[in-house]
Amino acid sequence: MEHEEAAARAGVVVRELCEIGEFEQVYRLFDEIWRPGPTNVPATVELMVEFAHTGNYVAGAYAGDELVGASVGFRAAGRALHSHVTGAVVGRGIGYALKAHQKWWCLERGLERITWTFDPLVRRNAYFNLVKLGARPEEYLPDFYGVMADAINEGDESDRLMAVWHLDEDTGADHDPREATVRLWEGPNGEPVLEPDISPQPALEPGISPQSRTLLVGTPSDIERLRRDNAYAARAWRRAMREALGGAMAAGGLVVGFTTRGEYVVSIT
Template sequence: MTISAAEAAARAGVVIRELSEIDEFRQVNRLFDDIWHPDPRNVPVPLELMIGFAHGGGYVAGAYDGGTLVGASVGFLAADRTLHSHVTGAAAGRGVGYALKLHQRDWCRERGLRRITWTFDPLVRRNARFNLVKLGARPEEYLEDFYGTMADAINEGDASDRLLAVWQVDEDDRPAADAPAGDRPPRALLACEDGRPVFHLAGGEVVLVGTPPDIEELRRTDPGTAAEWRAAVRTALGGLMGAGGEVVGFTDRGEYEVWVH
């Protein structure tokens, strides 16, 4: 059972509230600039869209430590009683992002929405672990080069492949589902060996797809190996999901557990 949104905010030392004033939206833009250092032509969300989303009934919220904005999330209403959480950024290491997600979940429940969706880079281990293990969201689609070229300090030089995460919010809290029990332990289709992606023959009901320990550092220090990882995970994870495979978990070793139907 997850803690409440209020408890999570208290633990993080923040107050979370919806935003409505132009100066608040400018604070969000400055926070996102500090996190991603984007090219001015490639900001995570333009000021005008934030204003439009907030005015049109979307979700624009900020987490404040005193008078300082330390986290923010921007989302818009989508089909099938869904909130698409377009971008969330927060100070690292203190639970602000988790508090924002729980606030977002309660916001959706109050409005009768069924689920929250967002995209994340399948190569970033900490995000995969947060989304799949801590929140219990599940990837439902592998999206190749979804945003095209992204000119910022975190993504530049890499294809923008993403997983579409789906978080059901209209049900009671429940732990992340375990992988189905098979006749033998899961085997790695793609493994991380000495920092590089290595394919293996793998069979059974559940197979594992590894990830690099730190893809962001790898992009800076060894872009060739980073590109190998992108291609390998696209082939392995994207191929499995495209054939009907279901991601059911994420291991402590940084591997996606994929149930092969």
């Protein structure tokens, strides 16, 4: 099965968790990844206990006896699971193994999609979500969580994309259109370069369908490093992304892919 193969490739065993000691391991792992403040813990032990006891999703990836990844989610409206938080050791395929297990868990229970939020500025996450998994962002959420006091997000507004993974669809692979307008890209010193908004299309005769156009919205190569080294440029990226991608989606644009260069592909009619 796909989730077992993914776990084997990553050298882990992924399973649901149910014991206090296991939830404490997850708490410690998340603490090591995010180093959150006391008011910004990703998931408390008590919350995980309640989620697991009420039929929600709490799973861990183990390499031997060591917990190297975990995911916590809850059932949502419309036959969905909302993946609240997932964290794993980077670069070993553990995140994909967790998502494959999550997909199998949902299909076993008749659920049709998985949703989660992610920072639109983190290029590797966007590539993983859109290209490797085939999820699609369906909503841009400005400053969704408010102030986040942790080592990764501190000092930045918490804009997020709501990703939706329809489990019965195969929409992965990168997307590199031949003709597109580049709206946002990375300058030579890591700063965002934002082109002015495109003028709306002229009015058409009745019965004539408007032509779609494609925008490319770039991402910084490493926003986490930029937050440490150049906070001004990082904040400028947040504002530029909100205007370019958030504005396009608010106007009805659909994110249909992600390029190998790190750009969101947005189709606008």
